[in-house]
Amino acid sequence: MSGILVIAEHRRGELRPVSLELIAGAESLKASGGGPLTVALVGPAPDVFVNALKVAGVDEIITVAAGTGDFDPDTQAAAVSAVIAARSPSLVLIPHSVDAFGYAAVLAAQGGYGFATDVFKIEFDQGSWVATRGGYGQKVNVELDFPAKAVVLLTVRAAVYKPAEGSSNPTVTALPVPGASVHVRPGEYVEMSQADDVDMTAAEFIMSIGRGIGEEARIPQFRELADAMGATLGCSRPIADSGWLPKSRQVGQSGKTASACKLYIAMGISGAIQHLAGMKHVSTIVAVNADPGASIFSVAKYGIVGDIMEFGEELKTHF
Amino acid sequence: MATKILVAVKQVTALDEDFEIRADGRDVDADFFLRDLNEWDDFSLEEAVKIKEAGGEVEVVVVTVGPEEADESLRKCLAKGADRAIRIWDEAMEGSDSQAIARVLAAAVQQQNPDLVFAGVQSSDHSFASTGIALAGLLNWPHAAVVNQFEFSPGATQAVIRRELEGGVLQMMSIDLPAVLSIQLGINTPRYASLRTIKQAAAKPIEQVGLSDLGLSATDVGEAGSASRVRRMYIPEKGRAEMIEGSLAEQAAKLAAIIKEFKGASA
Ligand SMILES: Cc1cc2nc3c(=O)[nH]c(=O)nc-3n(C[C@H](O)[C@H](O)[C@H](O)COP(=O)(O)OP(=O)(O)OC[C@H]3O[C@@H](n4cnc5c(N)ncnc54)[C@H](O)[C@@H]3O)c2cc1C
Ligand SMILES: Nc1ncnc2c1ncn2[C@@H]1O[C@H](COP(=O)(O)O)[C@@H](O)[C@H]1O
Numbered sequence: 057m058s059g060i061l062v063i064a065e066h067r068r069g070e071l072r073p074v075s076l077e078l079i080a081g082a083e084s085l086k087a088s089g090g091g092p093l094t095v096a097l098v099g100p101a102p103d104v105f106v107n108a109l110k111v112a113g114v115d116e117i118i119t120v121a122a123g124t125g126d127f128d129p130d131t132q133a134a135a136v137s138a139v140i141a142a143r144s145p146s147l148v149l150i151p152h153s154v155d156a157f158g159y160a161a162v163l164a165a166q167g168g169y170g171f172a173t174d175v176f177k178i179e180f181d182q183g184s185w186v187a188t189r190g191g192y193g194q195k196v197n198v199e200l201d202f203p204a205k206a207v208v209l210l211t212v213r214a215a216v217y218k219p220a221e222g223s224s225n226p227t228v229t230a231l232p233v234p235g236a237s238v239h240v241r242p243g244e245y246v247e248m249s250q251a252d253d254v255d256m257t258a259a260e261f262i263m264s265i266g267r268g269i270g271e272e273a274r275i276p277q278f279r280e281l282a283d284a285m286g287a288t289l290g291c292s293r294p295i296a297d298s299g300w301l302p303k304s305r306q307v308g309q310s311g312k313t314a315s316a317c318k319l320y321i322a323m324g325i326s327g328a329i330q331h332l333a334g335m336k337h338v339s340t341i342v343a344v345n346a347d348p349g350a351s352i353f354s355v356a357k358y359g360i361v362g363d364i365m366e367f368g369e370e371l372k373t374h375f
Numbered sequence: 376m377a378t379k380i381l382v383a384v385k386q387v388t389a390l391d392e393d394f395e396i397r398a399d400g401r402d403v404d405a406d407f408f409l410r411d412l413n414e415w416d417d418f419s420l421e422e423a424v425k426i427k428e429a430g431g432e433v434e435v436v437v438v439t440v441g442p443e444e445a446d447e448s449l450r451k452c453l454a455k456g457a458d459r460a461i462r463i464w465d466e467a468m469e470g471s472d473s474q475a476i477a478r479v480l481a482a483a484v485q486q487q488n489p490d491l492v493f494a495g496v497q498s499s500d501h502s503f504a505s506t507g508i509a510l511a512g513l514l515n516w517p518h519a520a521v522v523n524q525f526e527f528s529p530g531a532t533q534a535v536i537r538r539e540l541e542g543g544v545l546q547m548m549s550i551d552l553p554a555v556l557s558i559q560l561g562i563n564t565p566r567y568a569s570l571r572t573i574k575q576a577a578a579k580p581i582e583q584v585g586l587s588d589l590g591l592s593a594t595d596v597g598e599a600g601s602a603s604r605v606r607r608m609y610i611p612e613k614g615r616a617e618m619i620e621g622s623l624a625e626q627a628a629k630l631a632a633i634i635k636e637f638k639g640a641s642a
Contacts, residue, residue, distance in 0.1 A: 067540070126546070129508075129518060152504075154540050157496065157520035157557065161505035162512030164474060164602055171474055171602035173503050186606065192390050192403060192500050197611045200603040239517030239554070243547035246537070260641060261634075285634055297561035303543070310539055319637045321630075329502075340637065342630060343616065349392060354614030358633065360626050361618065370623050374631035 057206045058090050061145035063136055064097045064109060065155060067127070068245065071105050074151040076219035078212055081178065082149055083113030083220060089180035091115055094143055095226075098135040100125045112222030118143070118229050126242035129159040134236035137163055140207060142231060147178075147185055152211040160211050170202025173211045174329070185210075194329060194351040214333065252302035256312035259288035261319045264307055264335075266292035268324015268345065268364050272300045278323070281368050284375040290314070292325045307334040314338055323364045327352030377432040378529040380423040381489035382457065383480055383507065384416040384439050386448040387500040401605045412448040415495025417455075417565040419558035422525060423493055424456035424566075431529035434458050436487060440468060440479050446581055453576035454568035460579070461487075465586035467593040472601035473501075477509035479596060482589035484514060490529075492555040496521050504557075511555035519550055523559040527552075 060082040064075035075095075082093050092115035097105055102119035109117050118139055123131040132155070140148060140163075150156045152174045164171035170185070177188035184201055185208045191198040202208045256262065263282045269275070282289040289305060296306040307314055309330040314320060320338040325331060327343070327350055335341065336355045343356035344364050353359045360367065387410070394407035420437065427433035437452040438461040439445050449460035463479055471479070484492060494507025504520075511518030523545070524537035531552065538546045539559050550556075568576070586593065598604055619629050 128548075129520075133512075154521050154538070157504050158508060158518070158538075161473070161477070161509035162518070164505075165477060165509040165512035169602065171472075171505075173473075173505050187603075190502070191608060192388065193502075195390055195394075195610070196396070196403060196608050198501075198605055199607040199609075201606050202603055205602070239551040240519055241549045243549065245540075246545040246547065248543035248545060261637065286638060293560060298564075309541055311543055313542070318641065319634065321634075340633070342633065347392065349390075349394075353616040353618075354611070356614070356616040358630070359616035359618045360630065362623065362626065366623060367627060370627035371630060374627065374635075 057144050057146040059092045059094060059143060059145045060085060060089065060147045060149065061139065061143060062093070062095045063148070063150045064095055064105065065151050065153060066097070066099060066105060069125070071108050072151065072153070073219060074153065074214045075109070076111060077214065077217040078149045078151060079109070079111055079114060080220035081212060081217040084217070085147070085178060085180060086113060089147060089185065094118060094145065096120065096136065096139045098122055098132055106228055110224050110226060111220040112224055113220065114224045114226045116227045116229060118231050120231050120233050122233055122235070124242060127155045127158070128238055128240045128242055129162065130236045130238045130240060133159040133162045135233050137167065138233040139231060140167065146207060148207065148209040150209065150211045152213050156211045160209060164209050167207065170205030170208035171210075172200050174213050175210045176213045176216045178210065178212070190329070193326065195349060213329065248303055252304040254288060254304055256288065256290055256305060256307060257315045259314065260316055261285075261287045262290045262307070262314055262317050263287040263321040263323065264290035264292060264325060265295060265323045266325030267294045269295070272298070274365065275300050278368060281372050284372055287321065292331050307331065309333040322352055322356070323368065325352055326350050327355065377434050378491070379434045379436060379487065379489040380426065380491045380493065381484060381487055382416070382420050382423050382435060382437045382452070383492065383494045383510070384420065384437050384448060384452055385413045385495070385498050386410050386439060386441050386445040387413045387498050389500065396608055396610065400607055400609070402608055410444060410447070412451050413495050413498045415497060415499070415558065415560060418560055418562050419493035419495055420452050420455055420457060421563045421565040422558055425563060426527060426529070427456070433529055436461065436489065438463065438480065438483055440464065440471070440476050449581055450576045451568065453579050454572040455566055459582065461582045461584055463584040463589070465596070467586055468596045470598045470601070471596050472603050473503035473506040474509050474602040475596050475600035477506050477513055478600055479589065479591065480506070480510045481513040482591055483584065484510065486589065490553050491527070492516070492553070494555065494557050496557045496559045507555055507557040514555070517551045517554040518556070519548060519554065520557040521559045522556045523562045525556065525562070
């Protein structure tokens, strides 16, 4: 068992950028944990992505021609499991994505691999892989090892590694894999309906509210505050799921990315990793939260511990 | 024939302010634990109860792997419409990761023989996002993750689901049954239990199941049956936030100044 295998991901004909991040992560581990670095890709015509994967550090690209081009968990698991059997890597890296939620745990369960999800740090320590992830709502870090596991499979958080660049001249292998029995058939894609005219991706100044507001009756108060300050009102997921604000205002992994935002005020938002996915890049983040231990404070530039209702009233007097 | 839906629920652990790490450095001291039903499981239970209420003969069974205090979460589920509750525990299960929990649940599924299994997408404490799908892998059942719409009629051999992807994109899929689905927040609006149903739930029995009842041995569960081992747990260095202190008025004035400066610069 040696070498690192990265599973590249694509959707709707495009390579997902997190694939290159994982390659960079694997590249940085080659010196300690050992090569070769193999990248595998599953799809009906996987060759179209090969050139984009010839980045620094890659020793081999394996293409598995299977599936319809849209993710299904059975085809993906069968193909990745065949690649693992063919190359016997000691470490397998898969993006911690919605697709991975659908099959990575199956591979680990059936293969008896070492396994951890949403990992944000990987080390090779005295001959063994060590992975770090969050625990208790990201309030602690948990360092894991994998005693007696020949293969360790990790799903890796996005935006931990900078995308791999440069170039390499890897071997390209097409690996034939027997067809899987498929029980889930992908259908059409649907865009979340736009019930609102706001474009969160274009807003430069956003004030988002989270579950800390407690009840729907307080929405108008925060809407007025946002208007007075000239901020676009955004929210975390529970506020949109409850129908208190339209889904188009939800910031995060399954919502919008605050791409143009330069000032982001998070009111009563704990800082779940999926919320951070939409805003942690913003240069000036201000968090207001009653809990001094809230993980939002670890990405904020400025923090205020307090009650957002009182604080909101007070802030409004300045505008 | 009645349709049986098994809903796997977890009692999750939040931390009290100013918590401390246990002396062995591998977990938080249990004195600081606050327990509740996992938020995702509220949605998957509701989805099962909705199917029952839509008609046909449907039984909703909730199952958890956890010590006695987890009864509280099961009672909450009974109060919200579950027909039966099962709690599986043995001290050997202490320290199980999601793969070991999945092994226990898989054994329970084999005994209960349900037509559908629901799990939450993830647990709010450790967010493994993998127990339900690992369970499907062990059973070799069809499975789909992050489902936020489910169209099913009792007795059908297929169902239509909608998967929630990244960036506000959804995908329709069809899936063979029986299946394991991991259910996402927002799929429905979970109900509140009424005082009457809470009272009724308090009187209902909770079935207790142990290790050997499931045909498992101590090495299948706990640390021995897990795919990972906790080496160390620690409180991360706090990030870069500069805390704005002072009275409420002073704090608000400081933030107002930051906002005005930003607006001045971008005007
Ligand atoms: C696949 C997937 C995709 C997801 N996508 C998204 C997404 O796009 N966007 C998103 O936001 N979430 C997303 N989530 C959900 C995410 O995991 C969290 O559940 C969510 O972000 C929590 O929202 P919150 O911070 O508002 O609520 P909570 O986590 O409940 O936090 C509320 C906070 O308010 C504070 N508070 C309470 N009362 C007060 C008060 N009076 N004054 C001040 N502070 C107070 C509390 O201390 C707490 O920190 C996703 C989850 C999954 C699994
Ligand atoms: N101890 C447990 N008992 C029953 N179900 C569980 C347990 N742990 C996790 N689950 C199920 O798995 C889902 C996802 O949890 P996790 O994989 O831990 O993030 C939960 O919402 C539950 O449905």
